[in-house]
Amino acid sequence: MSTMIQYVLMIVIVLLTLTTIAAWLIWLERRMLALWQDRYGPNRAGPFGLLIVVADTIKLFFKEDWIPPFADKTIFVIAPPIIGTTVLMSFVIIPFAPGILIADLNIGLLFFLAMSSLGVYSIVLGGWASNNKYSLLGALRGASQMISYEVFMGLSLMGVVMLSGSFRLTDIVIAQKGCWFIITQPVGFVIFMIAGIAETHRLPFDIPEAESELVAGFHSEYSGMKFGMFFIGEYMGITLISSMVVTLFFGGWLGPAFLPPLVWFTLKTFVFILFFILLRASLPRPRYDQLMEYGWKILLPVALLNLIITGGIVLMMNK
């Protein structure tokens, strides 16, 4: 019984922390972008404009819940929660620190990949149900981009799995005690990072929603809290990819003992979140077919090569 309560407590804590972090990431992103672009950003509501998030949330909740008459109503409503749900589900397997995790699945990594695959439905269904040409184009782009990049994402991680000999994330972190996988798997890291950006469809790979071309892409027709769910989903996605990068390549919670493991994990994740924001401030957006070409012609061979070489080395070491 007590383990049951412990689980529920843990789930509630993780859920609340994540949604809060995702919400304040919006503030963080706007402030950081402003800093890098020589302007102020939101600085009126509360200290440093921190309460802008509260104001935004209130606004989103009280907006008219508008469903366009030409939309496919059921699917239109189902689509937005999918992205949030799948991202939150992925967090189930992330070890924030020793003992601080929800489920230590022995197929953890596969579970993460499965969940991120399901996330595509959100975009495809949302874009399709909107019955708007811009949304449709965005959904098409989103579907092909995310499905393609999943392939490289999965392949890039297999090196890590070989080195640690496990799909379980706790094992992967512990396997990095001697040496972080960023040292032994730099190529895998780069590919995972690129695929991660594509999966969260953030600039420079925000092609499904490219605002100068497709207005808002797959979520053009969404407003109010339905739009809010896409929005929060995106920021939770950033947090997820950042924590996955930390877990898989940067030793997870590991770090010198003067700080507790949870703090190390949070700090490292935060650095990657900032990196995501910096990317948005600095890079233009490639064309959709260029992104595809880049994936299939460069990332795929490189990922396979990385896999073969890692496999060979592991084989040699074991002999």
Next chain:
Amino acid sequence: MDNHSGLADELTSRFGASVFTQQLTVDEVTTLWVAKENISEVLKHLKHAIHHPFELLYDLCAIDERSRAKKNGSPSSDFTIVYHLLSFKRNIFIRLKVALHGDYPSIPSVSSLWENANWYEREVYDMFGINFEGHPHLSRILMPLTWEGHPLRKEHPARATEMGPFKLWDEKQDREQDALQFKPEDWGLKRHSEDADFMFLNLGPQHPGTHGVLRIILQLDGEDIVDAVPDIGFHHRGAEKMGERQSWHTYIPYTDRVDYLGGVMNNLAYLLAVEKLAGITVPERVKVIRIMLCELFRIASHLVWYGTFAQDLGQLSPVFYMFTDREKIFDIVEAICGARMHPNWFRIGGVAQDLPEGWDKLVADFVAYFPKQLKEYHQMVMRNSIFKARTVGIGIYTLEEAIEWGVTGPGLRACGFEWDFRKKQPYSGYENFEFDIPTAQNGDCYDRARVRVAEMWQSLRIIDQCLKNMPEGNYKADHPLTTPPLKKNTMQDIETLITHFLNVSWGPVIPAGEAMSCIEATKGANSYYLTSDGNTSPYRVRIRTPSFPHMQMLPYISKGYTVADLLSILGSMDYVLADIDR
């Protein structure tokens, strides 16, 4: 201008003297009246057969002559069609006029001879109701489809108050809504091909990528553009019609708003034509002040283009840095003119005021500060590999195509053709300045960008020379038509006081005649072709803007590319909606 009369002789020896009637104009452009029957033949000869041909259809417009007071000895006509052609080899314009009779006359179309004649003829049809025989798609272009009448005809009201109160009864509403229904066939688009159904995407009039109220109808096969049809006119404010009601002096602020990023550069184009008509020669100081401000505005305009172009390609930050620098230019403009985007600061025969004390320090600071920024932007945008991937090899046109479609300005120079009116036909004293004409070879989006970036460096050079060599002297010409005249004279001299009173209350009376100016504006060649019948306001104002033919070329250069490329092409074109629609 040496072969001025030579050209007329050349043509008479080919076609016979009876075909042409020569008219003398103050702007010294060879002006020939041609009979309607001969015009196609003469134009064909001028474009293809003549030695050093007139390749560019620079402008095509019409004049409603029915209420003109003084005709200056030109043949009688109800409507006149005016063709302006430019020969690059000869470096001269030729103006051909065709007299038309009757209320709704008709004339053979030249749209098969020049690609860019298509829109010009549609505009004339829209504005005057003149029919062009053989035009492929003669329909309204600027006015709404349901508009009654043709606005530039003299009987069409110029004020809303002359038109009676606006009423929208039910049938009218239905009619208006019917007109808005999209039927691909009306736009010359097919719904299906042999193996595919096309998707029609309505880009605009409200769209973040079009920089204003522009509608582009895209015929798509997947994401590939099969055809694109620009629908313009949403920004049409009747600038040409307003000219016929305003006095010569009070029309100046309207010009500011034509290319609204070009500021006083529009004033210059208009005033050069007015000053030709009035016979005013402005003092050296005025010329240099004007050039300095024009070049400042050229940089300001290019900065807006630079930033928004990067933003169209998804780069979010540059636009903020560039607008900050543009503010620095506006600080100077504000200190000198008192206003920022639309200073309305040039006057007939001079500028509104002398330069304020301390202007030189402001300009010197900017000249010292800006090169570092330009270098940084070059690193940030032009050298970015994703930016290159999005622009190199996209939206290519060759030099021949550019001329065929009437492209001027950086778009023309990006095809490797060194043509800049500041050098070739210097105005306002540009001949006294040292600067280069930047060119590029490939005619793609990236090269158009390169040319504009290089132009900012050249403008900076010109501003620096203005700063170092600002002549002393008056800021207005000592001429009775200078409006308003020099203030200090009006305090002592009764004649000047009277002129001041008249010119300010009624407006100056500009002698009858016609003149065209041509300047190298921020986006290409900008011209005002003014007709005066000796009144306080122009009889006809024709504004030739660069963006109009550029936009007309869009379908031609965007076919086969994707929607994302269309944004690169639009961005590299650097148009302003007000400059297209006027």
